[in-house]
Amino acid sequence: MMVDVDLLVHRGPFTLDVSVSVAPGETLALLGPNGSGKSTMLAAIAGLLTPDRGTIVVGGKVLTQVADASDASDALGRNSQVPAHRRRIGLLGQDPLLFPHLSALENVAFGLRSQGITASLARARARQWIEDVGLASFADRRPAELSGGQQQRIAIARVLATEPDVLLFDEPMAALDVQNASLVRTLLRERLADRHAARHATAAGRGTGRSSVAPATIVVTHNVVDALVLADRVAILDRGRIIDIGVVARVLGQPANLFAATLVGLNLIEGIVETPELVRTPDGRRFSSENQLPPVGTEVSVVFPPSAVTVSREASMPAPAMPNSWRATLELLEPGANGIRLTFCDDTVAAEAPPTELLAQRLSAGDAVTASIDPAAVTVYPRRPAVPEVPKVPEVPKVPAVPKGPGKDLP
Numbered sequence: 001m002m003v004d005v006d007l008l009v010h011r012g013p014f015t016l017d018v019s020v021s022v023a024p025g026e027t028l029a030l031l032g033p034n035g036s037g038k039s040t041m042l043a044a045i046a047g048l049l050t051p052d053r054g055t056i057v058v059g060g061k062v063l064t065q066v067a068d069a070s071d072a073s074d075a076l077g078r079n080s081q082v083p084a085h086r087r088r089i090g091l092l093g094q095d096p097l098l099f100p101h102l103s104a105l106e107n108v109a110f111g112l113r114s115q116g117i118t119a120s121l122a123r124a125r126a127r128q129w130i131e132d133v134g135l136a137s138f139a140d141r142r143p144a145e146l147s148g149g150q151q152q153r154i155a156i157a158r159v160l161a162t163e164p165d166v167l168l169f170d171e172p173m174a175a176l177d178v179q180n181a182s183l184v185r186t187l188l189r190e191r192l193a194d195r196h197a198a199r200h201a202t203a204a205g206r207g208t209g210r211s212s213v214a215p216a217t218i219v220v221t222h223n224v225v226d227a228l229v230l231a232d233r234v235a236i237l238d239r240g241r242i243i244d245i246g247v248v249a250r251v252l253g254q255p256a257n258l259f260a261a262t263l264v265g266l267n268l269i270e271g272i273v274e275t276p277e278l279v280r281t282p283d284g285r286r287f288s289s290e291n292q293l294p295p296v297g298t299e300v301s302v303v304f305p306p307s308a309v310t311v312s313r314e315a316s317m318p319a320p321a322m323p324n325s326w327r328a329t330l331e332l333l334e335p336g337a338n339g340i341r342l343t344f345c346d347d348t349v350a351a352e353a354p355p356t357e358l359l360a361q362r363l364s365a366g367d368a369v370t371a372s373i374d375p376a377a378v379t380v381y382p383r384r385p386a387v388p389e390v391p392k393v394p395e396v397p398k399v400p401a402v403p404k405g406p407g408k409d410l411p
């Protein structure tokens with residue numbers, strides 16, 4: 001079902017101020033650094049905390065409505081907060097939180113039983129869901145007899161079996177090793193790809209038949225891979241505000257600013273198109289790309305992956321008057337995702353190189369080098385502002401309009 005969220009939450013000095021909608025069957029990945037407010041947002045949607053102001057509407061039904069404390073409507077009793085257990089919201093975090101004394105089957109059946117389904121029907125449906133997560137032969141085991149990845153797959157079966165209107169996943173792969181994380185991610189992708197899950201479930205004879213609308217899903221993650229694999233759209237949260245939101249290819253492939261680029265592991269330099277072939281940055285570097293540049297005079301972002309930056313001892317390279325090439329001083333060498341990560345003095349650019357390459361050149365911190373990039377790896381696009389500050393249209397008429405930003409989803 002459609003979920004519309006408009007929230008203001010204060011937690012000590014921290015403020016979460018977000019507005020976002022997720023469509024039925026859509027998966028939104030929420031990406032942001034530690035402490036940016038991701039879990040706070042999920043907790044408010046799940047009904048685990050009451051916002052200081054805002055509305056949460058699912059499928060047209062108001063789950064949370066809190067007017068500004070200073071507003072008179074408060075006194076009229078218009079505020080409402082449906083308790084967490086009465087929301088049709090499935091929440092799964094890092095920890096599967098299975099009942100240790102129940103078998104995998106009983107754990108999955110438990111949620112169905114609590115919806116008033118008979119014991120035999122609940123067990124039949126639970127068995128079907130356990131098959132769907134590939135653990136049919138583990139149905140009678142208790143959680144302690146399952147691996148961490150298997151427990152998480154059972155937890156996914158448990159949350160999906162109840163056919164919630166909204167699915168909230170808070171870093172569901174974070175506690176798993178790489179192999180199990182990959183298995184669980186693939187499983188989630190398959191299940192989320194079934195956009196008509198409820199209808200499908202009913203047709204297969206295991207649904208409750210209550211809902212024919214697919215759930216809206218929000219996946220909180222630190223991992224860009226999760227967003228790439230699972231999401232239709234990505235929102236980037238920074239210090240309690242959504243600084244960018246849109247389709248995955250745009251938000252991750254064309255980051256709005258250096259913060260967003262760093263989060264997705266890309267270099268970003270801002271510049272201006274100087275000629276039809278060249279971009280000049282404020283520090284005098286010039287970049288070309290194999291793709292056509294925006295018109296001369298356009299303010300642009302120049303983006304390239306660290307692995308595309310080649311570093312060589314200065315003497316062995318041509319003078320860096322050429323585009324995509326500049327002189328630099330190595331500052332730091334540290335382990336990176338794809339080799340050794342190099343950073344340079346007074347520069348935001350990072351490079352990544354195989355250890356063998358660095359060893360062959362005997363490069364170390366403090367060395368003067370020439371950095372260069374293959375134009376094929378350079379993407380140039382008009383600079384995008386972060387989500388603009390626009391006054392919000394209230395979702396629920398009873399709540400007075402309170403202009404604030406950042407606003408609704410960009411296309």
Ligand SMILES: Nc1ncnc2c1ncn2[C@@H]1O[C@H](COP(=O)(O)OP(=O)(O)OP(=O)(O)O)[C@@H](O)[C@H]1O
Pocket residue numbers: 011012014032033034035036037038039040041
């Ligand atoms: N129970 C709490 N009481 C007071 N402040 C809290 C509470 N929980 C979180 N905070 C604060 O709220 C802010 C946002 O925290 P939150 O857990 O939502 O961030 P997050 O993006 O989920 O971080 P992480 O990626 O580390 O899980 C932080 O400044 C945190 O210190």
